[in-house]
Every structure is written in structure tokens, then in C-alpha cells.
Amino acid sequence: MSTCEDELVETCRKLLKRSAWRIQYKTRIQLIRESKPLYDNQLYDNSFESLVISELFVDELLEMIPWEKCRYIIKKTVIDGMPEHEVAIELHMTQQGVSKWKRKGLEILKEYLINSSRL
16 A cells, blocks of 8 residues: 555655646746846847837837826836836836736736737
8 A cells, every 4th residue: 555655645746846846847948028028139130120110110009098197107127127126116006006007007908909810
């Protein structure tokens, strides 16, 4: 009976390790996404024309967000790659507040992009 229990313990240990690894991996990927600027040389070619078009498109998208504070937070955290806690200090807000505004703004942009792609 102890071998069955040992196997069960070992199986649980493997499952926990795998789950912990996945959580760490997802957290690492999220941190990379939050800290990486949108205008990275790997995403766009370096031509002046493509950079201007990209910036104009992003500015146009940002104008779809009805709140100035939300636009500012999206620009700083997503485009400029500034950490949420630094933006929170700058705006005299909590990091959670910045995160909520960011999530709201990204949801609006997502809905706009989904609806415009259907046309």
C-alpha cells in the first residue's frame, strides 16, 4: 500500500512542479510584454515612412479612447514601455488603478479593431 501512496505523492509532486513552471512562464511573458516598447526595431523596418505611418495609426487608435487619463496610461505603459508602478507614482494613483485604466483602454481598442476588421 505504501508504494501506491508513494506513486500518488510523486505524481502530485510532478503535477505541482509543472503547474508552478507554467505560472512562472506566463508571469515572465507578461513582464516582457509590459516592459517591451511597441516601436521595437524587430517589429517594424527602420524606414522613416513606416515609422510615421505606424505612429499615426497608433495615435488614431488612441483617439478612440474617450478618457484622456486612459489614453495617457496606454501610451506610457504599452507604447513607451514604462512600468505601471512608475505611471502610478506620476499620476498619484495606485498601481491597481493604472492597471484597471489600462485594461479598460485595451478592451476599447480590441473591440474597435475587431469591429473594423469585420467590415
